[in-house]
Amino acid sequence: MSEAIKDLLYRIADDELILGHRGSELTGLGPILEEDIAFSSIAQDQIGHALANYTILHEQFGEPEPDSIAFARGERLYKNSQFVELPIGEYDFSLMRHFLFDHSESCRYELLQSSSFTPLAALAKKIKGELKYHTLHADLWIAKLGNATEESHARMQSALNEAMPYALGIFEPSDYEGELIANGTFVGEKKLQAVWLERIMPVIERAHLALPDLSKIEPKFGGRHGYHTEYLLPLLDEMSEVYRFDSAAVW
Amino acid sequence: MTNIKEYIYNRLERVMDPEIPTLSVVDLGMITDVIASNDSVTVKFLPTFVACPATSVIRSNIKETLEQSGIPNVNVELENRFSWSSDRVTERGKQLLEKFGLGAPATITDALDLVQIESSKCPHCGSENTTMRSLFGSTLCRSIHYCNDCRQSFERFKPL
Numbered sequence: 001m002s003e004a005i006k007d008l009l010y011r012i013a014d015d016e017l018i019l020g021h022r023g024s025e026l027t028g029l030g031p032i033l034e035e036d037i038a039f040s041s042i043a044q045d046q047i048g049h050a051l052a053n054y055t056i057l058h059e060q061f062g063e064p065e066p067d068s069i070a071f072a073r074g075e076r077l078y079k080n081s082q083f084v085e086l087p088i089g090e091y092d093f094s095l096m097r098h099f100l101f102d103h104s105e106s107c108r109y110e111l112l113q114s115s116s117f118t119p120l121a122a123l124a125k126k127i128k129g130e131l132k133y134h135t136l137h138a139d140l141w142i143a144k145l146g147n148a149t150e151e152s153h154a155r156m157q158s159a160l161n162e163a164m165p166y167a168l169g170i171f172e173p174s175d176y177e178g179e180l181i182a183n184g185t186f187v188g189e190k191k192l193q194a195v196w197l198e199r200i201m202p203v204i205e206r207a208h209l210a211l212p213d214l215s216k217i218e219p220k221f222g223g224r225h226g227y228h229t230e231y232l233l234p235l236l237d238e239m240s241e242v243y244r245f246d247s248a249a250v251w
Numbered sequence: 252m253t254n255i256k257e258y259i260y261n262r263l264e265r266v267m268d269p270e271i272p273t274l275s276v277v278d279l280g281m282i283t284d285v286i287a288s289n290d291s292v293t294v295k296f297l298p299t300f301v302a303c304p305a306t307s308v309i310r311s312n313i314k315e316t317l318e319q320s321g322i323p324n325v326n327v328e329l330e331n332r333f334s335w336s337s338d339r340v341t342e343r344g345k346q347l348l349e350k351f352g353l354g355a356p357a358t359i360t361d362a363l364d365l366v367q368i369e370s371s372k373c374p375h376c377g378s379e380n381t382t383m384r385s386l387f388g389s390t391l392c393r394s395i396h397y398c399n400d401c402r403q404s405f406e407r408f409k410p411l
Binding site: 034038040041042044045046047049051052113122125126127129130132133135140153172 | 299301302303304331334335336362365384385386387388389391395400409411
């Protein structure tokens with residue numbers, strides 16, 4: 001059982017860490033000051049949530065200290081979806097990823113509030129309010145830009161089309177789905193995807209965007225099993241530079 | 252024993268949030284219990300935002316302040332029976348926030364929604380005629396608003 005829960009924790013935390021790092025790359029680059037602050041704040045939250053999950057891994061399962069988990073693993077050991085490692089691109093792509101990913105995260109934690117694995121259930125309850133700010137932020141901007149000008153609408157639509165195969169990759173089944181479901185740890189990726197779709201659809205409609213035909217999309221799987229795009233390794237190199245230079249460095 | 256507890260709470264009112272230096276950990280609702288025994292004191296401590304960078308500083312300030320007040324063997328333990336909510340900020344704390352220039356968090360009725368997040372009273376003139384500018388502000392616990400009456404921007408301590 002513990003292998004199944006560990007795998008789940010790594011998926012959740014690695015997504016948060018890597019997307020948190022990507023979000024921090026927008027610090028100083030946001031299209032307006034408020035968005036600069038928003039992406040930076042959300043990044044800070046995400047890295048904090050990753051730390052909380054790495055701490056559970058360390059304390060409950062005897063995995064290494066959070067810092068070594070975050071910075072000293074090989075690329076193949078990261079269980080994040082490929083979606084979160086893609087470069088920030090233009091603001092339209094980053095915003096669309098923030099919208100699609102953060103809703104999946106928020107739905108995941110909502111479902112985990114009743115998990116039989118109590119440390120994760122407690123964390124899920126604790127951060128639900130914080131995640132509400134993330135999804136409200138994304139919803140406001142998706143609706144605003146979807147309805148603003150011809151160009152903003154076209155950009156949001158193409159960002160949605162581009163992001164969707166990767167967003168579906170978030171729900172790549174693990175090798176432990178049956179075990180997690182039977183044990184009451186988690187309802188599983190398939191169910192999560194259905195809940196997520198129901199959650200994002202009203203916003204997509206409000207933004208007058210067209211959801212691509214999901215049945216014709218090949219989801220970008222692999223990340224959950226350690227197969228990543230060319231973009232993860234350079235990110236890890238940069239993120240762990242200080243740690244590799246001096247693993248005992250303190251601020 | 253009650254006197255010791257009172258004394259400790261009194262001392263804890265001197266431990267301030269580094270980001271809002273007029274607000275103590277007691278006013279923020281971060282202290283959930285104080286357990287005093289013959290040879291040690293345990294303070295139960297509830298962190299606010301998960302990623303708040305001030306948490307570890309506050310934790311060590313609690314220990315340091317009590318030890319400087321002559322209380323030996325202070326343990327600051329994380330409260331894990333429940334989570335923090337802005338509803339734990341005391342009435343006095345809310346007044347202090349406004350005095351400091353920050354809007355106070357609304358009491359959360361039922362579940363947190365956009366209306367509660369958007370509507371803030373202006374801490375400068377008291378007007379309710381305000382507009383939310385951004386869900387995120389200069390720290391994790393603040394959002395940015397604008398008062399349509401006194402025409403000032405202000406930050407608000409987020410309801411959570």
